[in-house]
Amino acid sequence: MRNTLLYIAIFLSLPLHGQMSIGTDTIKINEVVISRNKYNSDPAGYKKTTIDSSILVNYNNSNLSDMLSENTDIFIKSYGMGGTATPAFRGTEASQTLIDWNGININSPMLGQSDLSLIPVGLIDDIQICFGGGSMALNNGGIGGTINLITKPVWEKETLVSINTGTGSFGMYSGLIKVKTGNKKFQTVTKGYFQNAENNFRYLNAEIGSEPVWQTRTNSQVRQEDFIQELYLRNSNNIASARIWYQSADRNLPASLLTPPNTGEKQFDESLRTMLNYDAFRGTTNFSFTGAWMMSRLNYFNRLASIDSRNLSETLTLKAGLENPIGEYAKLKIVLDEQSNIIKSNNYNHYTTRNTATLTASVERNRNRFGTTILFREILDNSTLLIPDFSAGVQFRLIDNKAYYLKANISRNSKIPTMNDMFWVPGGNPDLKNEYALIYEISFEMSRKISDPLNIKYDLSVFRYNIKDMIEWHPGEYSYWTADNIQSVNTTGAESSVSLDYMHNKINASLKAGYSFTRADEGGSNIGNDISVGRQLMYIPENKANASFSFGYRNIYSSWVANFNGKRYITVDNSKYLPGYFINNLSTGIKFTLKSSSVDMNFNINNLFNINYQSIAFYPLPGRSYFVKILFQIVK
Amino acid sequence: MKNLIRLVLIYLMIVSCQKTPEFPNSKYTLGGGVFVVDEGNFKAGNGSLSFYSYDSSKIYNDLFYSVNGRPLGDVPNSMAIKGNSAYIIVNNSGKIEVIDQSTLKSTATITGLISPRNISFINDNKAYVSSLYSDSVTVINLINNSISGYINMRRTSESIAITGYKAFISNWAEGKEVMVINTLTDQVVDSITVGIEPESMAFDRNGMLWVLCNGGWTRDNYAELVEINPTTDYIEKTLVFPTKDDSPTCLKIDVLGKTLFYLNNGVRQMDITAAEIPSGTFINQESGEYFYKIGINPIDNDVLVTDAVDFVQQGYLLLYTSSGNLVSKLKAGVIPGSMCFRLTLNN
Numbered sequence: 001m002r003n004t005l006l007y008i009a010i011f012l013s014l015p016l017h018g019q020m021s022i023g024t025d026t027i028k029i030n031e032v033v034i035s036r037n038k039y040n041s042d043p044a045g046y047k048k049t050t051i052d053s054s055i056l057v058n059y060n061n062s063n064l065s066d067m068l069s070e071n072t073d074i075f076i077k078s079y080g081m082g083g084t085a086t087p088a089f090r091g092t093e094a095s096q097t098l099i100d101w102n103g104i105n106i107n108s109p110m111l112g113q114s115d116l117s118l119i120p121v122g123l124i125d126d127i128q129i130c131f132g133g134g135s136m137a138l139n140n141g142g143i144g145g146t147i148n149l150i151t152k153p154v155w156e157k158e159t160l161v162s163i164n165t166g167t168g169s170f171g172m173y174s175g176l177i178k179v180k181t182g183n184k185k186f187q188t189v190t191k192g193y194f195q196n197a198e199n200n201f202r203y204l205n206a207e208i209g210s211e212p213v214w215q216t217r218t219n220s221q222v223r224q225e226d227f228i229q230e231l232y233l234r235n236s237n238n239i240a241s242a243r244i245w246y247q248s249a250d251r252n253l254p255a256s257l258l259t260p261p262n263t264g265e266k267q268f269d270e271s272l273r274t275m276l277n278y279d280a281f282r283g284t285t286n287f288s289f290t291g292a293w294m295m296s297r298l299n300y301f302n303r304l305a306s307i308d309s310r311n312l313s314e315t316l317t318l319k320a321g322l323e324n325p326i327g328e329y330a331k332l333k334i335v336l337d338e339q340s341n342i343i344k345s346n347n348y349n350h351y352t353t354r355n356t357a358t359l360t361a362s363v364e365r366n367r368n369r370f371g372t373t374i375l376f377r378e379i380l381d382n383s384t385l386l387i388p389d390f391s392a393g394v395q396f397r398l399i400d401n402k403a404y405y406l407k408a409n410i411s412r413n414s415k416i417p418t419m420n421d422m423f424w425v426p427g428g429n430p431d432l433k434n435e436y437a438l439i440y441e442i443s444f445e446m447s448r449k450i451s452d453p454l455n456i457k458y459d460l461s462v463f464r465y466n467i468k469d470m471i472e473w474h475p476g477e478y479s480y481w482t483a484d485n486i487q488s489v490n491t492t493g494a495e496s497s498v499s500l501d502y503m504h505n506k507i508n509a510s511l512k513a514g515y516s517f518t519r520a521d522e523g524g525s526n527i528g529n530d531i532s533v534g535r536q537l538m539y540i541p542e543n544k545a546n547a548s549f550s551f552g553y554r555n556i557y558s559s560w561v562a563n564f565n566g567k568r569y570i571t572v573d574n575s576k577y578l579p580g581y582f583i584n585n586l587s588t589g590i591k592f593t594l595k596s597s598s599v600d601m602n603f604n605i606n607n608l609f610n611i612n613y614q615s616i617a618f619y620p621l622p623g624r625s626y627f628v629k630i631l632f633q634i635v636k
Numbered sequence: 637m638k639n640l641i642r643l644v645l646i647y648l649m650i651v652s653c654q655k656t657p658e659f660p661n662s663k664y665t666l667g668g669g670v671f672v673v674d675e676g677n678f679k680a681g682n683g684s685l686s687f688y689s690y691d692s693s694k695i696y697n698d699l700f701y702s703v704n705g706r707p708l709g710d711v712p713n714s715m716a717i718k719g720n721s722a723y724i725i726v727n728n729s730g731k732i733e734v735i736d737q738s739t740l741k742s743t744a745t746i747t748g749l750i751s752p753r754n755i756s757f758i759n760d761n762k763a764y765v766s767s768l769y770s771d772s773v774t775v776i777n778l779i780n781n782s783i784s785g786y787i788n789m790r791r792t793s794e795s796i797a798i799t800g801y802k803a804f805i806s807n808w809a810e811g812k813e814v815m816v817i818n819t820l821t822d823q824v825v826d827s828i829t830v831g832i833e834p835e836s837m838a839f840d841r842n843g844m845l846w847v848l849c850n851g852g853w854t855r856d857n858y859a860e861l862v863e864i865n866p867t868t869d870y871i872e873k874t875l876v877f878p879t880k881d882d883s884p885t886c887l888k889i890d891v892l893g894k895t896l897f898y899l900n901n902g903v904r905q906m907d908i909t910a911a912e913i914p915s916g917t918f919i920n921q922e923s924g925e926y927f928y929k930i931g932i933n934p935i936d937n938d939v940l941v942t943d944a945v946d947f948v949q950q951g952y953l954l955l956y957t958s959s960g961n962l963v964s965k966l967k968a969g970v971i972p973g974s975m976c977f978r979l980t981l982n983n
Contacts, residue, residue, distance in 0.1 A: 207681070207707055210742075258681040258710040260730040260747070304750060305769055426853060475926050475947050480853050525946075530924075532949050571682065571970070572949045618681040618707075 043364055044371025045393020045409045046134030047443050047461055051127040058559070058587065058602075060122035061166040061174045061195075061629055067121045068147070070561050070585065072129065073495055073516035073544050076116065078615045081170065081199035081622060082220030082254050085117040089144025090132065090463060091491035091520030091540050093470075095418055096435075098135065098142035101149050101245070104275060104292045105139050109313050109341040109354070112418030118249050118269060119149065120193045122164060122176040123228055126150040132439045132463060133391040133411030136375055139337075140358050140389065141415040143437040143467060151243065153187035153232040154180065159636045166629030168604070170622065171198025186233055193226040199254070203620035204612050207257045217620065218261045220254035237281045245273040256618040264303030271296040288321040311345040313419070330365035341419060348423045356381050356416060371395035373409075379434075381416050386434055389414050403447040411439040417483070421471050427482040435485070437467040453504035458497070465491040466523070488523035489537065506554045513547040522572075532572035539616070541566040541580070558588040570617045581613035600631040664689040665696055666738050670931060670940060671722070671976040672953055673712045674969025678728060683712040684969040685724065685740075688940075688953055690979075695953060695966040700724070700733070703740040708733065714754045715976040718763070718778065722976070725752045725765065732765070734781055737978060744781035749774055756796035756803065758819045766793035768809055775822060787822050789815050797837040797845055799866050804845055806834035814847055816869055826869045831860030831876075836886055840908045841893030844872060848887035848898055855880045861887075861896070861906070861913065875913050882913075888932045890958075899927050903941060903960070919960045931975035938963075942972035 042048060051071060059067040065085035069076040077094070078085040086094035095112035098105050099119070107114045128148040135142035159181040167173040174195040182188055199220035206212035230243045253265040275292040293316050300309045321335040337358040344351055362375035377389040393409035417432040443461035450456055469485035497514035520537045522530070536542065543566030550559035566580040589602035603626070610624040669689040674697075676683035685700040685708055700708040709729035716723050722737040732752065734744040750770035757763045757778070764787070765774040772786040773793050793815070794808035802825075803817040814834055816826035831849025838846050845866045851859035859882050863873040877884065877900075884900040896906045903919035919939065921927045928944040928951070937958035943965075944951045951972040955963040 210705055256679055256681055256710060258707060258729050259679070475944065481947075530946070530949065570680070575950075576682070618710075 043134070043137050043362065043373040043375070043393060044366055044395040045373050045407045046137075047131040047407065047441065047445075047459075048134050049129045051129070053125055056121050056124060056127065057631075060164045060176050060631065061627070062121050063117050064119035064121055064124075064127075064147075064149075065116035067127075068116065070546065070563055071548070073497075073514055073546065074129075074147075075541055075544055075565065076615070077539055078117070078619075078621070080220070080254060080615070080619045081197065081201065081217070082222050082251055083117070083619060084115045084253075086113055087116060087144075087147070088540060090465065090493060091489070091518045091537065092144030092437075092465070092467070096141070096143040096415060096437075096467075098139050098146040099149065100138060100146055101273060102151060102243070102275060102277070102290075103138055103148060104290065104294075104317050104319070105141075105339075106271075106273060106294065108296055108298065109315055110298070110311055110343060110345065110419045112420070115269070118224065118247065120176070120195070120224075120226055122178075123151070123191050123193055123226055123245075124149045125152050131461070132441050132465070133393070133409045133413060136360075136377065136389070136391045136411060136413055137362065140360075140377060140379060140413065143413050143415055143435070143439070143465070151189070151228065151230060153182070153189060153230070153241075155182075155184050155187065155234070157183040160633065162631065162633040164629060164631045166627055168627030169625035170201045171196070172627070173197075182232070185235060187231070189228070189230040189232075191226075191228040193224075195222065195224045197222045199622075201620075201622035201625070203623065205257055205620070207618060217254055217622075219252040219263075219265065222249065222251040224249040224251075239277075239279045241275075241277045243273075243275045243277075245271075247271045247273075254619070257620060258618050260304075263305070264301070266301050268299045268301075269297065284325050286321075286323040288319075288323075290317070290319040292317040292319075309345075309347055311347065312343070313345075314342045316340050326363065329367040330363055333360075333362045333364070335360045343419050343423070347425055348419075348428075349425050352419065352423045354382060354419060354422075369397035369400065375411075379414060379416070381434070386414055386416075387436075389436075403445075405445045406443075407445065408442045409439075410441075411437075413437050413439060417471055421483045424483075426480040427473065429483045432471060432483060433469050433485045435467060435469050435471060437465050440464045453502050455501045457499045457501075460494065460496045462494045463492070465489075467491070487525050489520060490523045491518060491520040493518035493520075508552045510550050511548075513545070515543075515545040517543060535572060535574045536569055538570055538572060539568050541568050543580070555591045555593075556589075557591070558586070561585045561587075565615075578614055578617055581611055583611060583613070584608040596636050597632070597634040600633075602629050602631070604628075664692040664694065665699065665740065667691040668979045669977075670933075671715050671978065672942060672968050672972045673715050673724065673974045673976070674951070675711050675713065675971040675973045677948070677970060678711055681707055681710050682970050683708050683710060683726065685712070685715075686953070686968045686972065688955075688966065693964070695968060697967070697969055699740055700735070700742075704735075704742045712973075713752070714974040716755050716757070717976060717978060718757045719760070721778075723755050723763070725755055727751055727753060727768065732776070732781075746776060746781050746783065748783060753794055754796055756798055758798065758803070762819075764796055764803055764805070764817075764819075766796055766805060768792055768794070773805060773817070785822065787817055787824065789817075789824055791815065794835060795837045797839060799839060799843065799845070802866060804837060804864070804866065806830075806837060806847060808833050808835050808850075810852075812849070814845075814864065828864060828869055828871065830862045830864075830871070831874070832857040834862075836888075836898075838887050838889040838896065839866075839893065840889060840896075842908075843867075844908070846887060846889070846896060846908070848884055850883060850885060851877070851880065853883075855883065858882070859884050859900075863908075875910070877913050878915070886930050888930055890932055890937050891934055897930055897932055897939065899930055899941075902927060903930060903939060903956075919956055928971065929973045929975065931977065933958075933979075934977055935979055940975055942968065942975070944971045944973075947971055 065076050068074045075088045087097045089097040099114040130146045135146035162178045164176040177192045179190045204212045205215045227246045232241045249269045255261045273294040277290045280287045295314050298311045317339045319337045323333045325331045340355045342353050357380040360377045364373045373393040375391040379386040389412050391411035396406045398404040414434045414436040416434045422430045441463040445459040447457040467489040470487035472487045473481045495516040499512040502509045520540045522532050546563040548561040562584045564582045567577045569577045585606045587604045591600045606625045672686040674684040684698045686697045688695045709726035711728040713727040714725045722735050724733040730749045732746040751768040753766045755765050763776040771790050772788045775785040777784040791807040792809040793805045795806040797804045801819050805815045807813045814828045818825045832852045833850040834847045835850045836848045845864040847862040849860040851857045859877040861875040884898045886899045888897045902917040902921040905918045926944045929942045931940040939956040941954045953966045953968045
């Protein structure tokens with residue numbers, strides 16, 4: 001029993017409350033892309049940002065956790081190199097942020113969350129970040145928001161081969177290979193990624209003796225392999241695609257500074273994700289069909305505590321959409337989404353299944369300077385019809401023909417409980433209600449040319465969430481914990497970002513800065529005299545900021561990325577906290593182009609000032625480290 | 637916009653630092669009182685040590701950190717005093733912190749234990765430490781504060797009770813036996829099959845050993861109170877709890893060795909001569925409270941209970957008179973657990 005309790009504690013320790021975010025900027029896309037995926041179109045009145053390949057290419061050898069923490073205001077709770085990393089979007093929990101792959105949710109149905117340290121950025125072409133109610137056009141349950149990882153073709157008659165290899169501190173080496181070929185009607189894309197890291201960095205341990213001592217991180221090795229194959233076909237009225245993504249990651253989990261490092265804790269993750277998509281354009285009506293089958297295995301092992309937990313989940317998703325104009329200015333979208341989960345786990349009493357069907361209807365209208373969106377959703381969870389969700393957004397262009405927008409939206413978004421919340425033994429509660437949030441958001445966005453080579457973009461958003469019936473594990477009547485809908489959380493915050501871009505002759509420069517403020521507190525609980533009511537949730541920084549400056553001249557480029565995370569409370573009564581940290585990274589490189597091939601050599605220094613810091617208490621993060629990489633590319 | 641950039645820069649420049657708790661008033665922490673081991677959350681490293689002073693009627697929290705400048709560790713489970721030293725068993729850090737019981741300054745750290753739970757002193761030189769996950773009891777040399785050996789029980793261990801040259805060790809986690817060890821030879825000499833998951837033990841005025849068997853978390857079995865004759869190792873009496881939902885823990889006994897106390901949805905008591913488990917509750921657990929551990933003042937029989945609340949926020953130490961009237965409720969650390977009385981000094 002203790003084993004089981006410990007294991008619950010481990011899983012409970014993962015989804016602590018997190019924070020929120022703002023995407024930094026919208027980046028112009030250079031390549032000509034014909035993507036008519038109708039799930040992803042931009043509804044009026046909502047905040048959405050895209051991080052495209054021009055940023056992502058710098059992170060070809062990194063994971064999504066590093067990229068998001070350096071470029072967005074999404075706070076990442078990271079157990080450090082080798083450990084898990086989960087997102088916290090606008091003060092919500094990791095399970096309230098959805099990670100999608102081309103519009104299909106890939107969060108584990110058991111834990112309800114994704115480990116961002118296992119998603120290699122190099123495999124992804126674009127990342128869409130949909131905030132709050134804006135995520136409802138994609139999925140249900142993304143109360144904080146949705147991070148949509150997009151892989152897509154470039155419809156050109158060309159063959160591209162790119163090889164990216166890198167090596168760096170702490171026994172890290174990784175390789176990424178991409179082969180894309182095809183023509184205007186057919187494309188095939190093959191990607192392979194491999195990463196090996198010892199993560200044996202030195203850190204100053206001030207927690208175990210009266211004098212701090214230097215120690216080396218142990219039991220933190222990671223080995224990961226990914227493979228993606230995509231096929232695309234199209235003609236004038238149809239686009240079809242097939243995608244497959246296999247991933248395997250074997251890692252030892254590093255221990256807290258206060259626990260012995262030799263507990264033999266390790267985790268094996270394996271997943272296979274497959275997806276078929278067909279879009280048809282018939283007159284003014286567009287149809288879209290997606291079928292996805294995903295398998296994910298998570299085996300956790302702790303020798304000391306004799307835990308051997310084996311979990312296998314399978315998810316089948318079928319999604320059908322229709323889009324049709326209504327009159328001259330409006331269009332109607334209807335999406336039916338059916339998802340079934342099958343879980344085999346030695347921590348569940350039996351083979352467990354769940355079926356969720358979602359019907360979403362939305363109308364968007366854009367006329368002159370006004371845009372409006374109304375969305376209505378009904379979820380059938382097994383045989384229970386949930387209270388319908390809705391969202392409404394308005395958008396107003398302040399000045400004709402200028403990109404000054406005022407947006408506002410209000411939403412109700414539900415999240416059904418995770419399978420662990422319902423069926424984990426002991427303590428899972430099959431009678432849980434869904435969590436839901438009322439979300440209010442107002443934002444201002446502008447972009448304008450200051451002088452010919454200089455452009456500015458600015459945005460400011462203010463949001464408020466009232467999250468009700470939050471699921472929390474608490475000590476039950478017997479000797480184990482149980483899940484219940486007992487908490488409510490209110491988050492209020494603001495996000496702002498500014499970017500300046502300059503491009504003239506052989507010089508290009510870009511300066512970006514973002515800041516976010518998040519106040520997330522427990523609104524109420526059923527415990528009398530609960531001292532956590534009204535306090536900032538643990539592990540959610542009130543202040544987060546990031547800034548970057550990049551500069552290129554001819555074939556030399558350099559960039560500086562800085563991010564600041566304010567203090568994070570580590571007790572519910574806010575009596576203790578981890579100090580804020582300010583981390584700087586520098587990158588510089590040189591590019592050579594020879595006819596159809598190019599070579600890009602790049603050198604990175606991470607944590608330039610060798611700051612000693614922790615994202616989670618007693619889990620050290622590395623000091624200054626170096627990484628060298630070479631990107632070799634041929635296009636024919 | 638300029639203002640915004642300025643604001644961002646100001647925030648970037650703010651460097652906050654961690655608060656250091658004030659040094660406690662040593663006059664009171666030196667005197668008579670009770671230590672409370674605050675377990676903290678698994679893997680969160682927020683375990684701590686509290687002390688309730690009878691002299692000042694106040695509680696002092698986070699003492700280990702404020703005296704030694706470093707965290708106590710991950711999930712401290714129990715504490716025991718021997719001579720001038722106090723031994724804090726830190727379960728998930730696999731260590732024992734040895735401190736001076738008056739100044740609370742660390743004098744030694746014994747590391748390398750596997751999931752240690754409780755310590756019992758055999759004599760001035762030797763102690764046994766039980767283990768949640770290993771199948772051996774660890775033998776500690778108290779002279780040089782080191783591990784001197786292991787006694788392989790082939791079972792996990794929890795509670796230790798010593799009488800004469802016999803140590804009775806309960807096999808709690810997934811077990812149903814009490815093992816008997818000869819403390820001169822450090823050998824297992826006997827085993828007694830009791831109920832499911834024997835969790836805590838106490839000797840009564842007649843020298844009989846009472847063993848509280850929790851019944852296991854799945855509640856498939858009944859909990860039991862078992863009375864063992866430690867001379868013969870035979871079971872004298874077995875009292876079975878009325879329903880499978882009864883999940884009693886934390887057996888204690890009063891000063892006279894006459895009345896047993898335990899937790900089971902509130903504090904319950906039972907006379908050692910009772911023929912069956914009594915149904916009434918001695919102290920009720922109020923809504924929002926979670927009674928976690930109990931302690932009986934070995935001088936005046938006052939009842940002390942820790943309230944873990946929701947196991948996340950700071951809990952409380954509840955002080956009741958021997959007749960069960962609440963005297964005070966004081967805020968302790970996160971998951972206040974085992975208690976260790978220090979009433980001999982200056983009392």
